[in-house]
Amino acid sequence: MNLLLIAFDSEDAVTCAAFGQSSNHPFDILQLTGLPATNLGAGKVISLDLPSLPPADYFAAALKPIAESYDRVAAVSSMRGKDALPRLAGLLDWPMISDITEIVDEKTFIRPILAGSILTKVQLNHPKAFLTFRPAGFPAPNLAGESSVESVSPGWKGTSKRLSESLSEGGRPDLATAKVVVSGGRPLKDAETFENLVGGLADALGGAVGATRAAVDSGIAANELQVGQTGKIVAPDLYIAAGISGSTQHMAGIKDSKIIVAINIDGDAPIFDIADYGLVADLFDALPELTQKLQK
């Protein structure tokens, strides 16, 4: 049973090692960009050292000969992982299991369906498979040993061309791994109000900013901030939901948070059914007050 973890960058390598160590199988890491993560217990780190990530067609064609020699190939279920891994699975004609939250044994896994309202136990009936997993289910990896580094330069083949790309702005922590997340919903009115109220509280707490689909669709928040079934899955120590009703689709993305705080003007909003602390209040009063009191 040998496992290859595909890490898109050095930060991703740490999350990959968490899964690798939890699996109790020896694992290698294939790292596309950044300094090779040699202290995470991998047998070896296959380093591609690319200046930027290739589009999925290049990625899959180049990685196919490397992936082929493993029994399991896994990656974080980020949007880049979801884009590229199934293509590789298609090229090799292996089955794939997405969004694993728990490893039962080498053939059996737990994964959510229907926006997290059901958990399924699934079993592989094939010797080889691709997997994506959700970071929240796997504890931070131990530092371990000195892995060898193998530098490879695969042949690149594809026809897609990237014309432009927005890169992460930095400044705030990454939403998917942040310890504190402050999210806002539809009532935030416009981008400036959202940034001032939700962004302001997030900054006071050193946290990341999230949003509902309703907020993103109406142009109040950027698309990469969407949390939920079809956005990012978060699992911070503290999640603050302001002006969010608590739809199944949004809750699918926040269920693994340690403490959920809801601020909503409607005392009957479904978000209060899962919140550890609920404040029935107008967010236009509560958020600035909270920010001001926490900044001190």
Add this chain to the structure above:
Amino acid sequence: MKILVPIKRVIDPYAKVKPLDDGTGLNLSGVKFEINPFDEIAVEEAVRQKEKNPEIQIIVVSIGGPESEEQLRKALAMGADEALHVETTDQLDPSIVAKELTAVVKEQNPTVILLGKQATDNDNNQTAQMLAAQLEWPQATFASKIEFNDGKANVTRETDTGEEVLAIPLPCVITTDLRLNEPRFIPLPGIIKARSKPLTKLERQTSDQPRVEVLSYTAPPTRSAGKKVATVDELIAELKSKGALA
């Protein structure tokens, strides 16, 4: 130009679904079914492209039980020209669906395959990418804007860090994200009128068995309602006592 839009019949995304008591399946009594919302966005996008370029022909295809005809009829009512129904009650997984779609593509020779990024029942997000790999066509997943020109598709796609624009040559596979469009509402008479549009039944072309099997279905651990606090100060005090605030 021919656009093929594969669509899936799924449990109403707003339904509250529970597992059966013995965990062997889902309790679907009284649950409604819809076109997978992302596939509906794909149909809408194809229709909008056709409104700009009347030479576009739109074929929708669904692989599934007899009931899937309902979703195909709705897609026809939205503006698709023709429907194909690979009728089967077999258990399927994304890789089987991709293979069946490959067989349809070989017959139909579409220029573009446009489909949802994921189905909201099994949330797999695999079929389109597997299909693109099998056909060796380029792909653009999670599209929020699509423009066709000069034998190319320029696709704005949602990424972990924002957006990127990919130019991919045709033929290609594109998957839709939520921001691409808002599907039109089709009143019931529209669906009845679409009954005159052609719907062809097909048989499965492969005999693969699913390679991922669901052993059991359970409800996830529930979070329960916590405590209501009356003021911001009380909230801060509670969070401090839990160590959640410094």
